[in-house]
Amino acid sequence: MPIESDHRASDSPYVARVWRGSTSGVDRMTSIATSTWELVFWEQQGVMHAAISGPETTASIAETAGDSESFGITFAHGTSMPHLPIGALVDGGRGSPHVTERTFVLRDEQWQIPDFDDAELLVEKLVRAGVLVRDPLVDEVVWGGAARVGSRAVQRRVAAATGLTQGAIRQIERAREAAVLLRAGLAALDVVHKLGYYDQPHLARSLQRFIGRTATQLRQPDPAADPLSLLYKPENPAAS
Template identity: 55%
Template sequence: MSEQVTEMTSVAGVRWGLVFWEQAGRAHAAVTGPETRTGTAPVPEGAIFTGVEFAVGTSLRVVPTAALVDGGITLPDTTHRAFRLDGARWETPGPDDVEVLVDRLVRAGTVVRDPLVAEVLRGRRPAVSGRTVERRFRAATGLTRGAVRQIERARTAAELLAGGDPAGDVVAALDYFDEPHLARALRAYVGRTVGQLRDGAGGAIALDLERRAPVSA
């Protein structure tokens, strides 16, 4: 439940998802898409959210992931009991029912997966041309491989900095050119400076920056 937070910093992300929320006695549902930049997102007063993010390489059968990038779609006919997706009615999940819903969507073929994307993300070289790899990767994710790498790297950098790692160590660990390069990536994808991440400043942010011990010596 949102607690006196009216807006938060949205963070670039490479996954699409489903989100369900209740506000003022009404139920809502939406498909959210990958985000290529940071921004500011409103937080509805008194809203209660349940959501799930799907793995990179999965997609909805009826909606190209590219059509969801930096946006999303509101699902019609949503009630506290059910919502409509891919021409069918599905039970609206609670926090403990999300995995059951995902399993049903996969078994019904509503959520599909391109195994080639998983191979590429594991560092393997599929037995197809580079052009085919890029075409299928973009079709499944809505993003290029380069964009996925940059966004994921910036998110990892934010987590390391929030955990106490020095900026210089993060630059070296994640192959940034230098600290200004890291700073530009954080501004573009996370909406925070190194200092804000280190100090936990800047307000609410849509990223889990749980404090942990630094990984650097």
């Protein structure tokens, strides 16, 4: 397979998911929209890299170069880095200024690169050092929870922690869930009803914008098409 991937949930409130993947013989892929940010490590041609990858508001084409092994920590909504405002990372990212086979630099400090099974140990160290902070209200209200503060305060806190609005987060996550359901064989009309889209054209526009595929292309994948980036069912899907 040109792309192989694996992922797992996390018991850390700071982490949404931990994933790993490999590519072989892939020149480019479709990177689907995501409402979360990640800390990503990858090895390519014997060289280790590390970067922070911000939320992506639309599907896009990502160029790849040869075989690579990658591993990432996807952070939960509400987790952020005070020294690096998330708004500056939306549809972009920032590489570590110095990476070795075993270490990387973040906030001018050197950290050990974790692996798939012990990613939470790095997260705990970053939290203790104040590199990572968490606003628990944000993750709650993103999925429809009631807030004890005014709506404007909620909007400011969501934007500060995620770089996105509540509406944008829910649209992206709903499109991702729709793509998962369609790939599992559910009919487009059933997806419309299940996830609260107005109609099939509404679903079609959402898929094109956030996934870069039509419903038919998801239900009947073309082996010759560019592969999709990591796609998994959201932990807390919310219709909007």
